[in-house]
Amino acid sequence: MRTPKPDLKKLIRASWESAAPEQKLISIGNDLDHLIAEDSAGRRRVVPIGVGADIHFGDSVEAATDGDNMPNPNPSLAERIHQAWNATSPPEQQWIVEAAPDEVIVMDNTDRSLVRVPVTIDDDQISFGPPQKVRPAYVPADDGQVAASRLVFASADESRPAVEPAPPVDPPPSGPPPVHTPAPPADPAPQTDPTPDPADPGPTGNPDPAPDGGDNPTDPPAAEPEPNTEPKGEDPVSTLSNDTRSRLGLPDDADDDAVLAAIDDLKAKADKVNAATAATAATDEMKAEISRLSGELAGIKAAAAADTKKALFEHAVRTGRIKPATRESWEKRYDKAPDVITDILASLAPNTEFPTTAPGYTGQEASAEELEDAEADKLFAYNGKAN
Incomplete structure (x- = not known):
């Protein structure tokens, strides 16, 4: 930081008092790049300073009231x-x-x-x-490069930083508007010589000393307070948005523990739903498998019943218990009451309807086709005797 020149600082003060006599000069920055001024309402503003062929001032910005967060004019x-x-x-x-x-x-x-x-x-x-x-x-530090x-x-x-709320605006007064009386013109500002005289000791009297160390060239300029960079403790609920708490059904002041408890409750409910869904899926799969096995069992039973029926009537015809011509009638009666017809056929003696072997002959039983041919021969022989 360079040491300000006393004559330039005085020149800036004189130029400001000439340019804005209605605003009180509070201080001039150590680097002579800005000043702090206060208006008649007590509001302080930061004004950039430009020094070239002449001294000029930029657009001002409002200064913070606490002095810690004064905006940078450049x-x-x-x-x-x-x-x-x-x-x-x-x-x-x-x-x-x-x-x-x-x-x-x-x-x-x-x-x-x-x-x-x-x-x-x-x-x-x-x-x-x-x-x-x-x-x-994390990368190795390079002392030669500064970001x-x-x-x-x-x-x-x-x-x-928190934004200070704007002061409330008073409602407009009721009734007719007040009559505006123009103020008398202000006295012209005294003309000052911008060229400082080395022999001039400065204005006489005891003016108010400037807060930045005054105009005494022997006094070093006061350093402005450095901003406080210490991290402040955060609110325990500031890490969560109000939208997150609202979706969880929690109040705006709910802390992290309340949010975590609500999330755990939702997870437990989701686990129950997933378990119920898995059980339902397993039940549906088991029902489908039972239905498939039932169908296969029904087919096996039907095939076994058909084989039993066929064997029963082939045996009844072969042993002469029923005639081949009446087999279809017996099968229909069997379909209605299989146990009853089975018992009836079992009670009939062989050769009841017609003999399947010659008297006194013990040999192989005749086949169903042979029995049908024998039955037809008997029928034709009977019809020939009748003629």
């Missing part, structure tokens, strides 16, 4: 990007950790995750691209 590109991002009204749980000319690193206090947001500058207009999740990387263009913030309170 912000760097990183500071402008930081201010532009805060002006987009991002979610309250998000804040800039680092700001650079080409990117900002943003932390989300909900899960402490980091995202990189690219920065684009077009005709002095700052815009932000889509965020991309990143994680911290002077990057801003680093230690906490959300430092990155996103």
Whole structure:
């Protein structure tokens, strides 16, 4: 930091008193790049100073009342990007950790995750691209390179300072508007010689000393207080958004423990639903398998019943218990009462309807076709005797 020249500081004071006599000069910055002035209402403003062929003053900005967060009259590109991002009204749980000319690193206090947001500058207009999740990387430090263009913030309170609410506006008075009386013109400001005289000891009298150390050239300028960068303790509920609490059915002041308990309850309910769904799926699969096996068993039983029926009537015809011509009638009666017909056929003696072997012959039984031919021969023989 260079030592200000006393004659230039006096010249800045004289130029300001001449340019804005209605505003009281409070202090001049150590680097002679800005001053603090106070208007008749007690509001303090920061005014940039330009020193060239002459001394001129830029547009003023309102100064913070506590003096800790006085805005920079000549912000760097990183500071402008930081201010532009805060002006987009991002979610309250998000804040800039680092700001650079080409990117900002943003932390989300909900899960402490980091995202990189690219920065684009077009005709002095700052815009932000889509965020991309990143994680911290640790690389060897290079003492020869200093990232002077990057801003680093230690906490959300430092990155996103609270905005003082605007004072309430009084309602307009009722009745007719007051009559405005123009004020008398002010006396012209005294003309001062901008060229300082080395032999001139300065204005006589005892003017109020300036808070920045006064005009005494032997006194070093007072250093402005450094901003407090100590991280402040965060509210235990500040890491969660009101939207998250609202979706969980919790009040706005619910802390992390209440949110975690609500999430655990939802997970337990989801596990019960998944178990019930799995049980239903298993039951449906078991029912399908039972139906399939029942169908196969029914088919096996039907085939076995058909084989039993066929064997029963083939045996009844072969042993002469029924005639081949009456087999169909017996089968229909069997379909209605299989146990009853089985018992009846079992009670009949062989050769009841017609003999299947010659008397006194014990040999192989005749086949069904042979029995049908024998029955037909008997019928034709009987009809021939009748003729």
